Amino acid sequence: MRAAVVKTPGPAESLEIVDMPDPVPAQGELSIDVEFAGVGFVDTLFRAGVFALPTPFVPGIEVSGRVREVGAGVTGFAVGQPVGALLNDFGRGPRAGGYAEIAVAHASMAVPLPEGADLAGVAGVLVNGVTAWMALHDLARLGVDDDVLVLGASGGLGNTISRLAAVRPARRVIGVVGSEARRASAAEECTDVIVAADLAAAVDELTDGRGVDVVVDPVGGELRTRAFERLAPFGRLLVLGNASGQDPALSGDAVWHGTRQLIGLSLGTVAHLVPDQVQTAISAVVDLTHRGVLREPAPSVVPLEDVAGVHRALENRSAPPKTVLAVGR
Ligand SMILES: NC(=O)c1ccc[n+]([C@@H]2O[C@H](COP(=O)([O-])OP(=O)(O)OC[C@H]3O[C@@H](n4cnc5c(N)ncnc54)[C@H](OP(=O)(O)O)[C@@H]3O)[C@@H](O)[C@H]2O)c1
Structure with a gap:
């Protein structure tokens, strides 16, 4: 798969687009063919090494797309189904990040979406x-x-x-x-x-x-x-x-x-401590968005290849309120 990877933490230029092996889900996980990945200021902190992660790693903690593969013990998800997911388990190296064609999420951090859901909008609203x-x-x-x-x-x-x-x-x-x-x-x-x-x-x-x-x-x-x-x-x-x-x-x-x-x-802390509470919040936010109660404007959409520019804009305070990367093959 194609992914943006940080091999050595540093400035925006340390984001490199590379080919890497497709990740597969372990027990309790699902893999996702990513269509959109949200970008937030926190990603710049991971990239710069302010929050240290094992390298190399794929940044990105929120995605939308379609279920690619379901790991053992996972119920409630079907291959091909649209989903949104938080990816908050960076401790496992390059498998989990969202700036990639395939991401891996804990099933507890994913929500099924209806066909026709606004996938760019979902990727842009999950973390915030x-x-x-x-x-x-x-x-x-x-x-x-x-x-x-x-x-x-x-x-x-x-x-x-x-x-x-x-x-x-x-x-x-x-x-x-x-x-x-x-x-x-x-x-x-x-x-x-x-x-x-x-x-x-x-x-x-x-x-x-x-x-x-x-x-x-x-x-x-x-x-x-x-x-x-x-x-x-x-x-x-x-x-x-x-x-x-x-x-x-x-x-x-x-x-x-x-x-x-x-x-x-x-x-990142509560996702580990109280995953059920986080899942309730994910469902609430997706539901409020679908019903048009929480009306997020469409995020700015840019190709995965332009991710370094998005990081630079976040750091120099010129970014639009929300940007998502268009990732799908
Ligand atoms: N608690 C959590 O779990 C959680 C979740 C998401 C994000 N966050 C954190 O929330 C913060 C904002 O994230 P975000 O994605 O909303 O970022 P963002 O879109 O870049 O917004 C940050 C805002 O902070 C203001 N700001 C003031 N001084 C700044 C400076 N020196 N550098 C950059 N911005 C500055 C900017 O507004 P002006 O230019 O108008 O001053 C900017 O609009 C980050 O620290 C992120 O880590 C925390």
């Missing part, structure tokens, strides 16, 4: 949708009176979080973007879009000085510090990522005296 669902539904327990501040609202996760928060629904969904130029990349479902430099004053104005009930933070850095200061009593700060590369210290006293909560969520 499941993360958003678990963050807002399972952890933040978002309520109808809550005001939500979404950092990194121009990015893939920030877009999906904003849309799902609006569906839940929250009272206000305030998207934070890095610059005026990025305003148009925030989700239409945001009730307000503000620029990061104006965060404190804008939140005070929008909430009459009360602050927000939930901050969703895939960015980190000084933006996290400033957002935390605008968290109302009983407010929840959800730490979902660190796109800025900076991990500021937060004051325990400020959590204590302010009666606030700090909550973390890593999809």
Whole structure:
């Protein structure tokens, strides 16, 4: 099969298109003829070696396509059936990644799709949708009176979080973007879009000085510090990522005296710890998408060969909210 492989972690150019042996599913797994593979910022961290993986490896943690082969003990899937899957088991080397014509998934991380499903859309929503669902539904327990501040609202996760928060629904969904130029990349479902430099004053104005009930933070850095200061009593700060590369210290006293909560969520971790909960979230996201409740715009689709350019765009903050690779033979 053809795949994009990282032999030595490094810059975007370390992604090489190569031919490699077709993987086969082990017990409890299924292999997938990949049609589309989602690309997210986290893939750049794997590629660069920030999160160390055994090399060589195939990046990519979300795909859609058709079942190619079903491993022993797997029920509920048939060869040729459309599926979406999370591929979160990088520990096994180059077999599991999504930037490849054939990927291998644990059956517990895959969902059957109806014929005619929008496969590009499914590949583009899995990681961000499941993360958003678990963050807002399972952890933040978002309520109808809550005001939500979404950092990194121009990015893939920030877009999906904003849309799902609006569906839940929250009272206000305030998207934070890095610059005026990025305003148009925030989700239409945001009730307000503000620029990061104006965060404190804008939140005070929008909430009459009360602050927000939930901050969703895939960015980190000084933006996290400033957002935390605008968290109302009983407010929840959800730490979902660190796109800025900076991990500021937060004051325990400020959590204590302010009666606030700090909550973390890593999809890669919970996929191992609570696969049933993750599977429920996958089904919920796919179902909401099919029913048109969660309306993700069509992702940008580029050929597998152009993957390095997609990584560069994510790193220089010029990427569209979501890109998927067209992989199918
Ligand atoms: N918890 C989980 O399980 C989970 C799941 C998915 C993703 N994530 C994490 O969430 C973060 C965002 O992922 P994503 O796929 O949404 O990425 P993305 O599409 O590239 O979005 C990241 C956003 O962060 C903002 N940003 C601020 N400072 C940045 C910097 N120095 N470099 C790059 N972006 C910066 C950018 O917005 P502006 O340019 O407008 O400032 C950008 O739109 C990543 O850290 C990823 O690892 C975590």
